[in-house]
Amino acid sequence: MKRILILGGGFGGLIAAERLADALGKEHQITLVSTNPDFIFYPALVHLAFGETEEEDIVFNLTEKMKSLGVRFVQGEALNINTQFRRVKVTGADFNGEISYDYLIIAVGRRLATEKIGGFFEHSHHLLNIKSALKFREAIQNFKEGNIVVGLCPESRLPVPVCETAFALSRKFKTDVQGGKVTIRVIFPETIEAAFGGADVHRELTGAFEKHGIEVIENFPIREISATQIISDKNEKLDYDLPMLSPPFRGQTIVGNIRNASGAGIADVAAYAKVHDTMKVHNLEGIYAVGDIVAFSGPKFAHQAVGQAGVAAENIISEIKGEEPDAVYYHEIATIIDEGGADSIYLHYGIWDDNLYNLKKGRFWHWTKEIHDKFWRRLHK
Numbered sequence: 001m002k003r004i005l006i007l008g009g010g011f012g013g014l015i016a017a018e019r020l021a022d023a024l025g026k027e028h029q030i031t032l033v034s035t036n037p038d039f040i041f042y043p044a045l046v047h048l049a050f051g052e053t054e055e056e057d058i059v060f061n062l063t064e065k066m067k068s069l070g071v072r073f074v075q076g077e078a079l080n081i082n083t084q085f086r087r088v089k090v091t092g093a094d095f096n097g098e099i100s101y102d103y104l105i106i107a108v109g110r111r112l113a114t115e116k117i118g119g120f121f122e123h124s125h126h127l128l129n130i131k132s133a134l135k136f137r138e139a140i141q142n143f144k145e146g147n148i149v150v151g152l153c154p155e156s157r158l159p160v161p162v163c164e165t166a167f168a169l170s171r172k173f174k175t176d177v178q179g180g181k182v183t184i185r186v187i188f189p190e191t192i193e194a195a196f197g198g199a200d201v202h203r204e205l206t207g208a209f210e211k212h213g214i215e216v217i218e219n220f221p222i223r224e225i226s227a228t229q230i231i232s233d234k235n236e237k238l239d240y241d242l243p244m245l246s247p248p249f250r251g252q253t254i255v256g257n258i259r260n261a262s263g264a265g266i267a268d269v270a271a272y273a274k275v276h277d278t279m280k281v282h283n284l285e286g287i288y289a290v291g292d293i294v295a296f297s298g299p300k301f302a303h304q305a306v307g308q309a310g311v312a313a314e315n316i317i318s319e320i321k322g323e324e325p326d327a328v329y330y331h332e333i334a335t336i337i338d339e340g341g342a343d344s345i346y347l348h349y350g351i352w353d354d355n356l357y358n359l360k361k362g363r364f365w366h367w368t369k370e371i372h373d374k375f376w377r378r379l380h381k
Contacts, residue, residue, distance in 0.1 A: 002028045002320050005088060005099055007078045008107030009034030009062045010042075011305040012291030014380060016105050019313035021069040028320065031072040031099060033090055037062055040130065041377050043302055046164045049133045049140065050172065059130070060381045074099070078108065081258050083284055103316045106255060106273060106281070106289040107309065110300075113248040117153055119225035125244040127161055136244060140169070145176060146241030149230055151187030152195060154221045155248040155270070157299045159195040160337055162186060162246055163205065167339045170212035177213040184214045185238065187230070189221040197298030197333060199349035204361055208343040251293055260284050268295045277328040279312040286319075288312035296331050298351040303334055332356060336369040344369070 004020055006013045009032060017032050024030065041058040048058060066073035076092020087098045112128060114120040125136040150166045152159060166186040176182040186209060188195050192202045209216050222245065223233040230238045230245075251271030258266045258273075260283040267273055272295035274282045279294075281287040290312050291305035308329050315325030331352045337345040344366040350356030 002102045003100055004028060004030045004103045004105070004316060005101035006030070006032040006105045006107060007088065008032075008109055008291065008293075009036055009039055010107060010109050010291060011302045012107035012109075012309040013105070014039055014062075014065070015306050015309035016107065016290065016313045017066065017069060017071050018380070019310055020316065021071050023313070023317045024320070026070055029072065030070075031074060031101075032062070032066055033074045033076055033078055033088070033092075033099070034062055035075070035077045035092070037075050039065065039380075041373070042128075043161075044373060044377075045127045045130070045133045046161050046168060048130070049127055049136045049165070050168050051137060055130055055134075058377065060377075065381070078254055081106075081254060083258060083260065083287065086286070102286060103319070104287045105309075105312050105316070106287065106293060107291045107305070108252050108254065108293050110249040110272070110292040111252055113155070113250040116155070116248045117222055117225060117245075119227075120153070120245070120247055123225045123227060123243065124247075125242075126247055127165065127244065128247075139242060140172065143173075143182075143242050145181040146183075147239055148173075148182060148184045148242045148244075149187060149238055149240040150184070150244045151217075151220070151222070151230075152189055152246050153248045154189040155250075156189075156246040157195075157249065158246045159188075159192075159299055160301070160335055162244075163337050164339075165244055166209065166214050167212060167343075170214055171340055184212075185217055186214055187217040187220045187222070187238070189219070191218050192216070195299065196347070197349065197351045198354060199333060199347055199357065199359075201337075201345065201347055201359060204343075204345050204359065205337070208339050208345070211343060212339075249292070251295075255289070255293055258284075270295075277330075278315050278325055279308050279329055280315065280325070288316065296351075298331070299333065301333065301335055304331070336365045336372075338366050338369045341366055 044058040047053040076090040080089040173182045224231040256267045256271035273289035279288045290308035311327045311329040314327040318325040333349045342363045346360045346365045348358040
């Protein structure tokens with residue numbers, strides 16, 4: 001019997017657990033460790049902030065889900081990975097000790113690096129958890145007039161929620177935007193093209209923003225946020241009355257501390273795990289990494305974590321069967337930027353191969369995203 005340990009209960013951890021449990025049944029021991037007892041469907045947080053869905057619609061309990069799969073669930077935090085003895089130190093409400101593994105999938109996500117932007121924690125809203133989304137909902141409901149600024153901080157790599165928030169705000173305050181009582185600005189640290197991993201989506205997006213009365217500001221890397229202004233690293237300043245910014249991110253300390261047999265680290269300078277296209281961590285046997293913790297270029301999306309988890313699970317299954325693990329991951333963007341109507345954009349772009357490029361626009365993609373998200377939640381709940 002092999003012991004398979006999954007660290008993280010987000011998209012990567014959930015999909016890996018499902019695929020492994022389905023293929024291996026009860027012949028092997030699968031354990032999932034997560035600090036959060038619930039799975040949150042993060043792409044719907046924009047809808048939660050605007051009252052278009054409720055918390056119970058986008059959250060389900062991981063304990064019950066893992067039980068239905070025959071997977072052991074441990075609520076706790078992974079503190080240290082000992083690759084020599086294949087053990088992970090975990091502490092939490094129902095467990096405090098070490099868990100041994102034969103195969104390990106690291107899907108711990110990334111951390112908010114709000115400390116890199118002075119004043120972020122004190123002054124800015126964000127949409128990266130339930131509590132913050134509901135807090136932003138209240139701020140929107142109480143907002144009457146003034147300057148709204150939404151945008152990406154450097155190293156955020158989450159362009160779609162920023163764009164969708166700007167569009168949602170323009171719909172909500174349409175009359176006030178047209179009357180000049182409300183202004184909406186969307187800011188990017190580099191170009192829109194860079195925000196989307198090199199994909200040429202600039203014309204379609206800027207056209208849609210202009211149509212909705214949204215001002216676009218590129219090459220504005222945020223350095224600091226005061227009580228009334230957002231300040232760039234060139235000391236440019238934007239006044240605001242309501243800010244919603246996606247903060248910088250970093251990898252996790254637990255990944256940054258991992259060493260292989262020769263003592264070398266397996267993470268890049270930002271503590272993201274370096275992996276092959278098989279999702280196997282460099283120079284370590286039996287260890288895979290998936291999702292936001294992976295050191296791949298470009299923006300980060302849930303569908304990428306899902307694809308990476310499927311590849312990692314398939315390769316672990318092959319290893320257990322004594323076969324050569326040959327499943328590989330192809331790094332691409334396949335996303336919908338939901339404008340709420342006819343200006344919704346579907347983008348399919350190969351980050352590793354820019355010959356793959358497909359862009360379509362229309363109301364159909366707004367409907368498609370709504371249907372897809374609801375179906376995905378029901379399928380995996």
